[in-house]
Amino acid sequence: MFRTLPIRVRLNISGAIAIVAVVVTAGVGLYGLVSGDQGLERQVIATKAIHHEMMGDMMHEGVEADVIHAVLLGPQALPEEHDALVAKVANDISVFRNSIAKLNELDLPVEVRGQVAAVIPIMEDYLTAGDATVKQAFQDQAAAQAALPGFLAKFNTLEAQMGRLGDLIQALGQETSQSAQQLDMLLIYILLAVSVATTLAMIYSAWYVTRSISKPIERLRGALRDVAQGDLGIRIGEITRDDDIGAIARDIDVVSERVKEAMDLQMALRAEG
Template sequence: MKMKQVLLGLGVLSALLSAAVGGTGWWGLNTLGRDMDESVMATHATQTATMGDMMHDALRGDVFQALMYVQMGDAAGMAQAQKDAKTHGDNFVARVHELQGMPLAADLKQKVDALAPVIERYAAAGQALTEQALHDGQGAQAQLPAFLALFKQLETEQDVVIEGIEAAAKATRAEAQQARTQSLLILAIVMVLGGALLLIAIGTVTRHIMQTLGAEPDTVRKLLRRVKDGELGVDVRVEPRDNSSVMASLAEMVQQLRATVLNVRDNADSVANASSEVSAGSSDLSNRTQDQAAALERSASALEQLSSTVSHNADNAAQATQLAQGASDVAAHGGEMVDRLVGTMQDIHQSSQKIAEIISVIDGIAFQTNILALNAAVEAARAGEQGRGFAVVAGEVRSLAQRSAGAAREIKSLISSSVERATVGAQQADQTGATMKNIVEAIARVTDVIAEISSASKEQTTGIAQVTEAVVQMDQGTQSNAALVEQTAAAAESLRNQADHLARAVAAFQLDTNR
């Protein structure tokens, strides 16, 4: 199997294991979210049923209050009692209708549906009794036992429904906890199995790579470096029965190179003899090339200067590019800081709106709380023993007061958050200003570098002129050297024969000309 396929397979396995872990986590979160939704619904149903129970007691208190005001002859009190009975009765009926609309269990929904008509009769009876008390106090007093009997019946049936709702809520929470535990367990199993499988795959791939190389990668790299440096006497150690690894192929290559170099060395003497003949003819050529050498020296000097100038220009261009990139990065960073600043200001604005809404709610609740607290204190004092039902109203008042306190705490938290975000916005504005300053400085540096590039270009012009003059002199010397080419031809023929022999010896090396 090819190394590329092995590594690709390892990558695919890692991706599949990651997908398995992610899919398991997604399934667990989805299950947990569904159970949490059911738990929230069950909690809301419990709260709704409890609120209905409070309206149940409050309506009875309104009836007692109306009858008390009849005996006291307080017309305003009787009107208020009638109004409260209307409010509490309608609220009681609304709560049971809200329960009917919730996705409860079949048996529990059946109980709620059976309880709804009883609540409607109870609410209607309480409202009718308070209204009758305004005109016929004795008749209303005579209807009180029947009303209380209906109250008792409703209390029993309502307790059954509330207990059923609370039991369903408890069961829902237990199922959610069990689903969470199962999800974590499955995720842990998948991660452990996946990790073990990945370790096995890594071990297999590592063993395959070692078998392919035949040695540690560092050992192979050092050996190749020594062969590159010409150390053909190196000892290549290969494991027994290893004839297919990179190390085994390298050992064979070193042996062939050693034999080839020995053959080339034997033929080097013949090449040296032929080279002496070429040396005699080249003596005269050397004299004539002195002038050419001088010209070349001047050319080299000019080229060196030109090379330095070009190099300097290249460095400046690279520096200009880096500075431009830096300026671009700084500008981008400044844009990001401005965007963050705008987002922070928007958050502060939204928080301010929330604060205004919450303050409005608290004002309304506080106002109602003060009125209800005052009425509760006065009426409880007047009712005496008969005001026991009215204590429920007082409890509702205290509940409203507690909600007001909670809203006040939320206001304090939002105000603190707004102050912190304002501080962050100021800091980000300072950072934006500093970033813009960096942009200006970077642009100034780019301008200086461009000026240096322009000056270097002028120096290049002068250097090129000098090179042109030197090339002319070299051409003149080349014409004089043409006569010497014939004298070196005979010696070159002998040298060519020896070169052919060397070429056949070196032909043992097979080079890939396509690369």
């Protein structure tokens, strides 16, 4: 059926195949860019989560150290020691709360968000106890020492929850990194396969269209050569297809037939004369 189509239609089909191949390749590339951007966004979120969790983990241990330091100093602390430690406690508490708050704002998996939600009330209880113990230490060292075991128990509870949170976030980071690498490799393979397939399709289309045009033209040239050498009895249309080239061949057959008839008539007239 394709061989009977006009040459213009065949060329249009070949061009359409090339356009489709380019569009498909571009579509796969665009999909890769979008997927890569989404993967990068997930990696950024995981990296931020790791940063905030590590900062919170350091600060909750920092608050513990601040409280123990305050209990050891007691009311005998020098004014500059008192002021520096109070400022450090306030800063560590602020950074800790801020880190967990930023962590809670991220678009994290449900399990991680659930663990963050579990940490927040325990953190607040721990920080409240720590701040109160520091203030008490500078007024009543004995009372602060008596309150210290309770504070350390809160620290251990928070430590366990922070450890679980850290494990979840570390696992999230590893999973995100591995998923991004796997997606990158998959997209590379898909793009490579599509590129090869579309290139082969364009090459085959160009070859087939060229062959469907050049081969009958070669046969037509051979037949015309025979006609030029005086073989007016050959019918070119019989060796070509029903397409543009076949129409040309049939037109040539008509011309050859008329030339043959004219020559036969001329020879007949000469014979009569």
